Amino acid sequence: MKDGNYNEKANGVERPLNLAIDIKNNKIKQVDNKSTDISDLEQGTLDKMSQRIIDNQSVNVDTVSGATISSKGIISAIKQAIADAGGDIDDFSNKVSQNFSKADDDYDSWIREPQKIEKTIQTDLVIVGSGISGLSAAVQAGQDKIKTLVLEKNGFVGGNGSGVKGMMSAETKMQKKAGITFKKEEVVRNELETIQYQADGSFWVDLVNHTADNIDWLIDQGVQFDRVDDYHHTCPLPTFHWFKGGRGAIGYIPFMKKKAEELGVKISTSSPVTGLIFKDKTVKGVYASIDDQVVKINAKAVIFASGGFGQNRALIKKEGWNTDNMLFVGMTGSTGDAYKMALAAGAKDTLENSAPLITNFVQALPLGNGRDLLAGGPALWVNQDGVSFTDESITDRNAILQSQPFKSIKNGYLVFSREMFAKYEDNLQDLSEEEQKSMKGIDDMNHHDSTQALAILDKAVKTNKGNSLFEADTLEELAGKSGLPKDEFTNEVKKYNEFCQNGEDKEFGKAKKYLVPIEKGPYYIARLNQSLAISIGGIGENRHFEVVDDKWNKIPGLYAAGIDSAMQYKNIYTINLGGSCCAHCVNSGRYSVKNAKKYIEKLA
Structure with missing residues (x-):
């Protein structure tokens, strides 16, 4: 050469x-x-x-x-x-690989000692992951002067937290300065009502009681917030505190990483944890791949903050979801390693009650923010039999509810007219100029007016990725193209139009303002599939973020933070108060360390 x-x-x-x-x-x-x-x-x-x-x-x-x-x-x-x-x-082009992946169903392999250990090191605390919760834990550990090693699977810090826009809080200085007044118990009630009181409410009380202090603490560490509001009028209470730049990668991650390192916490990237040291029913450290070496890390306590299992198709399927056409948009490293290690150590399995962040999407259309026609509201959804199966406006209560009804059917479809798409995909029409400016560059909404929306639709029909979107001049033709039973489908649309004309949904009680008839062609039908950003939960724990077994006995030395845990959610992520998951990540990161410190001191 x-x-x-x-x-x-x-x-x-x-x-x-x-x-x-x-x-x-x-x-x-x-x-x-x-x-x-x-x-x-x-x-x-x-x-x-x-x-x-x-x-x-x-x-x-x-x-x-x-x-x-x-x-x-x-x-x-x-x-x-x-x-x-x-x-x-x-x-x-010689193949060089350091792949330490394990079989999805061989959980016990995560607590076996590797055949060859090339290096052994000693620390007091290991934090697995460096996203929102991992960095929160790292900074708290540094302040508490705990000898700590953070192990990050990815080649960089931040994880799922890089794209997080902000966090929920109540009774903060920022809110008071903005003239926002409400009682924090209103937040607790709102969240528990949304999940039908299925969760232990004490988790919510702890979280909400800590949020204002956590915001102050983050600001002291250098984290930057822009403003506080109701997240584009989508939250019942103005609890959303925006990170600077609208992204954790800008307002949170760099400042927390810098602070942790200033406090003496070592962060090792590209260092996947490959196993848990579990002896005498006690967690005593981890095994990891560091600099392509198998390393044994003896530690007095381990905190899982690894970002969940949102990239593990098998575990998402275990939750009951149809994953055939599911889109996985989260961090590729979120494969459920912590969940598997915890279960291998005897942890309580709460996966079936976990609360993934799942929204609807159409393969042929560009990804939006999930709150337009795809999320329901002024449109009609039908199942594989061509029959309506839910009130499409359920997202008024909680945006994540849009995906839940699809868990119980084979396939779901969105039926709409060209006129409807032009009107409801114009996501700028109801926002002030100031709000439009605030959204650009920091929100993941597709910004377009009705003309641009129709151009997007026409292009999508032509390309028809995934064979998921069809256009027709008649409903009968539309049924034929989509493969739905013609009579059932056309009769369902006619019945729905009658409900709209009479202003009353006599089946599901859909709100009158969302009863928009599908009368004038061209008509469209789109298969609705689900897009998964993150999993939330899976590992059972108590209020101290100590991992517990099926009998609620704690597993000594093991803690779970962030979305590896999240016991305050049951089946549904209560995103109607946006940022509650991020608030939990910060809180669980801090308090898992505070509680681990007590455990470590007892071992001394």
Whole structure:
């Protein structure tokens, strides 16, 4: 190959990176970033990938967990540099893998000692994960002067928390300054009513009582909040505290990481935990892969804060969901490792009552925010028999309810007219200019007016990804294209239109304001599938975030925080007060450490 410094572009999720790749003496010598603006996530991925490729002189290496797209972009850029230098890609394609994955159903393997241990280290506390809860725990541990090691599976910190927009709180200084007044017990009542009092209310009391102090504490650590409101008029109470920039990656993650490290907490990325040290019915540490070595880490306590199992199709199916066309949009590293380790140690299994963040989507349409026609309201849903099966306006009570009825049917479909799509997909019409500005760039809503909405619809019909969207001039033709029983379907639409015209739904009692007739063609039908962002819950615990067994006996040395735990939810995530899960993550991170500290001190 010709020696030289080759400038290549590496495509990523956010933007392409400009890389300078140094080739000398037929070897890849160095990979440098030449972009002026690079995020911590991108830099971490570049560092890990370039080191793996240079060390092994191979582009056929494992991608960085949680950063697959960026990793592949870096590989492609280096391949291009090799080609530009006149090299043969095959000479740099030896397979190099450090995959420590285990069989999905072999939970006991997570508490077996590895055949070969290459290094042993000692610490007081291990925190598994560095998202919202993991970093909260890390900072608290640093302040409490506990010798702590944070192990992060991904090649960067943040996890699911990077995309979180803010957190719920009650009776904060920010709210008082904004003239917002309500009692915190109103939050507790609202949440318990939403889940029909199925959860232990003391978990909610603890959380809400701590939220104002937790906000103050976060601000003291450097976390930045923009404002407090009712999240675009979607919350019954103005409890939502926005992170600066509308993302945890901007307002939360960098400040908490910096603070934890200033306090002496060691954070090791690309370090997946591969097992739990469990002896004499007590947790005594973990096994992990650090710098491609199998490491035994003896610890007095372990806190799981690993981000749940939102990427584990088998576990989501175990919850009762149809996963055939489900879209998994969360962090790829959220595979339920902590859940499996906890169950192997005898933990109470609460998976069937966990509360995933699942919304509806149509494969042919771009992903929206789940609160438009796809979420129900002024539209008609029918099942595989062409029959209506629920009140589509249930999202007025809780946005996550949109997906729940689909758990009990084979397939569900959205029926609407072109006129309806133009009207209800214009998601700017009811917002003030100030609100529109505040949403841009920080909210995941698709911003478009009616003309743009129809252009999106027309393109989707033509491409029809997943064979999921059909257009027709008549209802009979629409039934034929979608494969639904013609008579049942057309009669159902006619009946629904009669309800709309009379202003009364005589089957499900749907609110009059949502009774919009489907009268004028063209008509459309879309198969509604589900999109999963995160799982919430799965590991049983008590109010002290101590993991418990089926008899509610605590498992010594083991704690669960964040969405590995979340006992305050049962089946339904109460997102009608947005940010409650993030509030729980911060709170459980802090208080799992406070309680672990008491346990550790007793062992001294």
